[in-house]
Amino acid sequence: MQQTLLQKASTFIRDLNLEMPAWGSIFSHALIDRVGNVILQSTVAKGQAPTLTLNASAALVNWTRPLGGAIDYVNASAPLTGASLSANANGQNEIQYIAPAGTIAALTYVFPTDANSRIGQSITLFSTHIVTALTITSSSLTLIGTALTAMAVNTPYTWKKVAASTWVRTA
Helix, strand or coil: CCCCHHHHHHHHHHHHHCCCCCCCCEEEEEEECCCCCEEEEEEEECCCCCEEEECCCCCCCCCCCCCCCCCCEEEEECCCCCEEEECCCCCCCEEEEECCCCCEEEEEEECCCHHHCCCCCEEEEEECCCEEEEEEECCCCEEECCCCCCECCCCCEEEEEEECCEEEECC
16 A cells, blocks of 8 residues: 555654653654745654644645755756756756767856745756856846856856855855
């Protein structure tokens, strides 16, 4: 018999509650969606059965972040000269893996809008070939750090969102 998402989540939380420390009087666990909404919450007082609360309005769409994982989304592409690549619009961390057949004379990368990104999100661009002229488009965003206008072979370039509409280049 196949378990529903609620059954799997309930089992997960029940198993976590078994690890309640002896000194605690109340212990709580929650499953959180990508925008911080509580999907399912379990609260248990020592010696009592856990209570489960399901929040039906939580955004379950594209909830793919692995526990403890740093990268949520890898976008592999083989663009031609003049192509435009866009960041995912789900607020997920991303590696844009660019694997063209050879050197690219011109490439455009479009950052996500403020509404389609989250503080703490990271974006990494990586190319297996030289990109001679790179244009980064960032609608109403501030990019802090050394501007990236070309890409070297096998070199990662990373930005992290640190505030509303503000990204800092970290590598």
